[in-house]
Amino acid sequence: MNTNNNIRWRFPGEFEEQEAVWIGWLSKEYVIGYYTDDVFVQIVGELVRRIKTVICVPDDARKLRVQNILKENDIPSENISYYVQPFTMLYWRDFGPIFVVNDEGGKRIIDFGFNCWGYFPECDTQSRMMERIDRDVAEYLGLESVMTRLIGEGGDREFNGKGTLLVTEACEFQRNPNLAREEFEKEFERLFGVTNVIWLKQGTVEDDRYDESALPGPDGKGIAFRSASANNHMDEYCRFVSADTIILAEVTEEEALIDPVAAENRRRMEVNYEILKNSVDQDGNPFNIVRMPVPDMLYFTATPEDEAYNSIADSYCSRDGTVFPVGEPVKIVPAQSYCNFLITNGLVLGQKYYTGGVGMPESLKEKDMKAEEILRSLFPERDVVMVNTIAINFGGGGIHCSTQQEPKA
Secondary structure: OOEEOOEEEEOOOOOOOEEEEEEEOOOOOOOOOOOHHHHHHHHHHHHOOOOEEEEEEOOHHHHHHHHHHHHHOOOOOOOEEEEEOOOOOOOHHHHOOEEEEEOOOOEEEEEEEOOOOOOOOOOOHHHHHHHOHHHHHHHHHOOEEEEEEEEOOHHHOEEOOOOEEEEEHHHHHHHOOOOOHHHHHHHHHHHHOOOEEEEEOOOOHHHOOOOOOOEEOHHHOOEEEEOOOOOOOHHHOEEEEEOOEEEEEEOOHHHHHHOHHHHHHHHHHHHHHHHHHOOEOOOOOEOEEEEEEOOOOOOEEEOOOOHHHHHHHHHOOOOOOOOOOOOOOEEEEOOOOOOOOEEEOOEEEEEEOOOOOOOOOHHHHHHHHHHHHHHHHHOOOOEEEEEEOHHHHOOOOOHHHHEEEEEOO
């Protein structure tokens, strides 16, 4: 047990009562015609009705822009505050404040290292800019900051609030290749009070490093590229929805037979399922495991006029030998997931994708409905609102990645 003068610190389950939700807001158009502002307006519009919402923006000019957007959309401002701090990527959960609480009503922030999801060195300008945010927020709130030498992101840690933590081997060891599993677990206990760490193997193929390999193109013809990825994050495929219940992504045998990506995702998720099925919580009890579908992969055309295109072209060096065709249009795949939902007071915000557009499969509509049905069954006392998040998925994450809950002390 992690103690400080016999006081236990812990990271509460996301389903517990919260003080506020922090959300990173960047006005982006990763692919022309898809605006992140449209997604954030929906998210904030739902949050402010139920919980204090801290909107994080890089500077005062963009704070004013967000204020004007919310005003134009009749979003009430009473429950909104702003935090101004330079950052360049949307996913506040990964580099922003990680709050823990104790049994005496205290609260503090854990200060992790950050290397842009394993893509850049820690000394990179962007890494350094965002690595300090957790400490700066702690100072801003007047909270203690606890430093760790671990590099890591909030999106790969799932807690049940009672002493159990889920993490992904492919993520944690990629970020910290010189550490042993026992060193991780000892540090997780010190930081979060957890006594039971469950190691799953890999996330989905779509969330592998964006430069790991090319993906098969539409109908298996040609190739496609990940628009970005968080590089094997837990919140893309596996989540705690209560202290004893876990959602895990699932690919059916039928899907695996007709799509090589689905086949590999099925293999990975069934390996993870076997681990969870044979695991117990901190008290020795088995988990309830609920399976969640994986969305049908959507393909979009990106050109040199798109930010998503240039982000790939500027740094693409595929490990499978694929050459990015600079100057030519390409097919890209956003980071889709039904597991990247946010749980907060009285509300679950989920992701959906079907729009009825040309070439969009009806099976995706059915999966959207199934995902919503599963969330409603698991959260009968909360409103479940599904948001089309493609505009922010192009950046490599989703609703959960873009937000971070601050627990009630």
